[in-house]
Amino acid sequence: MNETLTDPQPLSFEEALKKYEPVLGFEVHVELNTVSKMFSSAPNAFGDEPNSNVNEVDLGLPGTLPVVNGRAVESAIKLGLALNCSIAESCRFARKQYFYPDTPKNWQTSQYDEPIAYDGWLDVELDDGEIFRVEIERAHMEEDAGKLTHAGTSGRIQGADYSLVDYNRAGVPLIEIVTKPITGAGERAPEVARAYVSAIRDIVKALKISDARMERGNVRCDANVSLMPKGASRFGTRSETKNVNSLRAVEHAVTYEIRRHAGVLAAGGSIVQETRHWQETSRTTSPGRIKSDADDYRYFPEPDLVPIVTTEEWIETLRAELPEPPAERRRRLREAWGYSDAEFRDVVAAGLLDEIEQTVEQGASPAVARKWWMGELSRLANARETAPAELGVEPATIVELNQLIEDGKINDKIARQVLEYHLDGEGSPGQIVAQRGLEVVSDDGALTAAVEKAMAENPDVVEKVKGGKLKAIGALIGPVMKETKGQADAGKVRQIVLEKLGIEG
Amino acid sequence: MSEISRADVEHLARLAHIAMTEEELDKTVEELGEIVDAVKTVQEAAGEDVPATSHPLPLTNVFREDVIGHTFTPEQSLANAPDADAGRFKVPAILDEEA
Numbered sequence: 132m133n134e135t136l137t138d139p140q141p142l143s144f145e146e147a148l149k150k151y152e153p154v155l156g157f158e159v160h161v162e163l164n165t166v167s168k169m170f171s172s173a174p175n176a177f178g179d180e181p182n183s184n185v186n187e188v189d190l191g192l193p194g195t196l197p198v199v200n201g202r203a204v205e206s207a208i209k210l211g212l213a214l215n216c217s218i219a220e221s222c223r224f225a226r227k228q229y230f231y232p233d234t235p236k237n238w239q240t241s242q243y244d245e246p247i248a249y250d251g252w253l254d255v256e257l258d259d260g261e262i263f264r265v266e267i268e269r270a271h272m273e274e275d276a277g278k279l280t281h282a283g284t285s286g287r288i289q290g291a292d293y294s295l296v297d298y299n300r301a302g303v304p305l306i307e308i309v310t311k312p313i314t315g316a317g318e319r320a321p322e323v324a325r326a327y328v329s330a331i332r333d334i335v336k337a338l339k340i341s342d343a344r345m346e347r348g349n350v351r352c353d354a355n356v357s358l359m360p361k362g363a364s365r366f367g368t369r370s371e372t373k374n375v376n377s378l379r380a381v382e383h384a385v386t387y388e389i390r391r392h393a394g395v396l397a398a399g400g401s402i403v404q405e406t407r408h409w410q411e412t413s414r415t416t417s418p419g420r421i422k423s424d425a426d427d428y429r430y431f432p433e434p435d436l437v438p439i440v441t442t443e444e445w446i447e448t449l450r451a452e453l454p455e456p457p458a459e460r461r462r463r464l465r466e467a468w469g470y471s472d473a474e475f476r477d478v479v480a481a482g483l484l485d486e487i488e489q490t491v492e493q494g495a496s497p498a499v500a501r502k503w504w505m506g507e508l509s510r511l512a513n514a515r516e517t518a519p520a521e522l523g524v525e526p527a528t529i530v531e532l533n534q535l536i537e538d539g540k541i542n543d544k545i546a547r548q549v550l551e552y553h554l555d556g557e558g559s560p561g562q563i564v565a566q567r568g569l570e571v572v573s574d575d576g577a578l579t580a581a582v583e584k585a586m587a588e589n590p591d592v593v594e595k596v597k598g599g600k601l602k603a604i605g606a607l608i609g610p611v612m613k614e615t616k617g618q619a620d621a622g623k624v625r626q627i628v629l630e631k632l633g634i635e636g
Numbered sequence: 637m638s639e640i641s642r643a644d645v646e647h648l649a650r651l652a653h654i655a656m657t658e659e660e661l662d663k664t665v666e667e668l669g670e671i672v673d674a675v676k677t678v679q680e681a682a683g684e685d686v687p688a689t690s691h692p693l694p695l696t697n698v699f700r701e702d703v704i705g706h707t708f709t710p711e712q713s714l715a716n717a718p719d720a721d722a723g724r725f726k727v728p729a730i731l732d733e734e735a
Contacts, residue, residue, distance in 0.1 A: 172705025432690030
């Protein structure tokens with residue numbers, strides 16, 4: 132079990148890739164956001180008091196019968212369609228039997244030889260825009276297990292005296308998506324891994340079938356890695372790293388496993404087929420259970436559930452409800468908005484596509500929408516330890532705020548204050564500006580006159596600005612403020628000076 | 637002739653985490669064999685034209701609406717638990733088996 136002690140030193144990633152070709156495979160579990168569970172009417176909810184979201188079906192009490200949640204089936208069909216899968220005309224559930232206290236029935240109700248969706252593909256986009264096609268083997272329905280806490284002296288699973296079980300998660304609907312072996316990724320294997328899991332997360336979010344929060348385990352990834360010598364066609368022995376639950380961790384886990392396998396193989400050793408555990412702190416994996424005859428689950432068709440039969444009409448109705456695929460939507464928006472790749476990536480990473488899209492739809496320019504959401508709103512969200520999309524600021528508010536600036540009623544600095552007052556519940560930007568008397572001098576005539584006067588009185592400053600020292604404009608703002616009794620918009624003053632001197636700001 | 641071998645029973649016992657003595661294994665091999673033989677009589681009745689089925693009901697697509705129905709309180713959930721702690725079922729630790 133303890134072969135980390137005897138494992139040879141992992142090769143560097145570059146060396147590993149010189150010698151070997153990586154083959155990947157993923158099993159991604161998606162928790163659905165149905166109201167109730169897969170086979171029982173207990174709530175599907177996160178974070179509640181232990182064992183408060185269960186009933187007799189989830190606890191596997193004798194004589195109870197499961198009934199399938201129709202919405203979960205429709206979610207599975209939609210996901211299958213979004214992954215370009217064939218949808219089974221008929222499929223069944225099966226019992227996957229194992230003896231572990233996370234399932235009180237001693238089996239997990241899953242699908243085995245008849246998954247609801249099969250033979251699909253997904254094009255994932257890598258960082259440089261290259262498209263990599265991942266073939267999907269199947270997507271099947273099953274239920275989640277309960278949550279164990281290992282208690283005892285060591286606090287670890289080894290050496291624990293007893294375990295405590297909360298069955299709130301038992302019976303939560305899951306869809307497991309299994310890829311075919313992914314070959315040809317080469318040195319981009321870790322990137323492909325991250326892009327694939329990221330694409331799955333985006334799709335289930337866009338389909339609105341899952342909350343898709345990886346930190347809550349809504350999307351969980353088991354990563355299979357094996358290596359074969361360059362030019363070979365027979366796959367090597369694989370390891371399966373379980374529950375890699377962040378995009379970064381998926382990338383790192385694949386990188387580490389490629390290096391570790393290469394180290395073992397290059398030293399003449401052989402890979403043990405086993406599960407591995409991801410160690411976030413050291414960015415390594417540690418050995419888990421060795422695959423053995425204990426993996427014999429004795430599957431058989433679930434006698435308590437009747438088959439599911441799909442009709443073309445049903446499938447087409449669901450297909451018509453599919454949203455624009457997230458990758459296509461991103462390409463469309465990036466083009467429409469004209470952001471640089473880096474700018475667009477930051478927007479996606481900040482989770483602000485919807486907000487910016489709505490802000491633009493309601494009349495702001497893409498640049499303005501980005502400026503507010505990625506700038507001040509992100510700063511305010513950060514200070515409040517939340518996400519900008521969670522601040523409760525409507526896109527319409529940003530449009531209104533920006534209009535006040537464009538109309539010259541307030542400047543940027545005051546607009547930022549207005550936003551803070553808005554978050555404190557003082558009403559719309561227009562109301563705040565009126566109530567607090569924040570309107571700046573917007574009379575271009577008076578302002579221009581004041582600027583002209585200041586320029587005439589400070590020819591040395593004007594020379595500096597002409598010579599390229601734009602910072603010198605600051606010296607003109609003071610006199611203009613004095614002339615306008617402090618109500619001038621400094622940005623506008625600057626703008627007028629530059630215009631007068633014919634300099635591009 | 638029974639199709640259940642001693643190796644089959646040992647394997648099943650291991651899967652089910654059940655420790656069995658030699659005598660128990662002998663007895664179970666015999667008993668399971670008899671059960672399988674009894675069930676096998678079905679094969680005599682079903683001809684080649686009868687497709688395999690997982691249940692006898694001529695039903696498909698029995699679905700439940702996605703609404704919350706009755707749910708146990710934590711006290712009810714734990715009512716029959718042999719042992720409990722902190723609102724959770726307390727079970728013996730099972731080592732080396734993160735499912």
